[in-house]
């Protein structure tokens with residue numbers, strides 16, 4: 001079965017909120033406090049702590065799911081992980097582009113196989129170009145990558161596109177160039193988004209939500225500016241108001 005269609009109309013539906021908590025109970029608290037959020041991210045902390053049950057719970061609530069486990073391994077292992085992830089019926093799954101062309105291609109094929117066996121839509125596989133916590137200095141001096149950061153992110157996006165992936169995870173700062181080069185249909189899922197009234201924390205390549213959409217982001221991933229606030233629903237509503245879409 002082909003990949004599940006993703007919403008494209010409302011900006012509010014294109015904000016993905018991460019459930020970056022260690023227990024299902026804490027995840028349920030966030031779900032209850034943010035009933036207007038339609039798209040949730042399950043990442044390493046919650047999945048490793050509690051397993052796949054949270055995915056069933058989210059589906060029971062008709063939520064869209066971004067499974068952000070950022071696979072990075074040899075092709076055979078990546079394919080095995082993506083075959084398994086394909087069976088969950090989630091919307092988005094992440095891999096690292098630096099796993100390389102063979103691993104990325106094997107992952108796409110395997111995710112579709114897994115979905116076919118389970119009788120569900122295949123997930124869109126999207127590749128992390130360069131983590132949004134990495135800045136140009138770290139890329140050059142620690143990771144020893146000789147390309148300029150925007151060019152490196154673009155090369156990773158092109159590799160993902162050539163390998164058959166649906167899109168990338170990228171900083172909103174690189175979204176426009178990736179859209180212009182890879183096409184509007186190639187997804188740009190952007191973490192590292194910070195309203196002007198919040199702290200950057202460990203994010204190094206940030207834009208505000210409005211600037212991120214203007215720059216060409218398909219989806220925004222916004223965590224702590226919402227979930228770490230005393231009133232997460234008010235923070236989500238404020239972000240939606242600032243996008244002029246209401247909450």
Ligand SMILES: O=c1ccn([C@@H]2O[C@H](COP(=O)(O)O)[C@@H](O)[C@H]2O)c(=O)[nH]1
Nearest residue numbers: 018043130131132191192221222223224
């Ligand atoms: O490059 C990346 C890839 C993934 N993330 C994830 O997005 C959220 C961001 O949360 P904030 O609290 O808004 O910083 C988090 O779950 C990361 O794992 C990313 O930040 N950068």
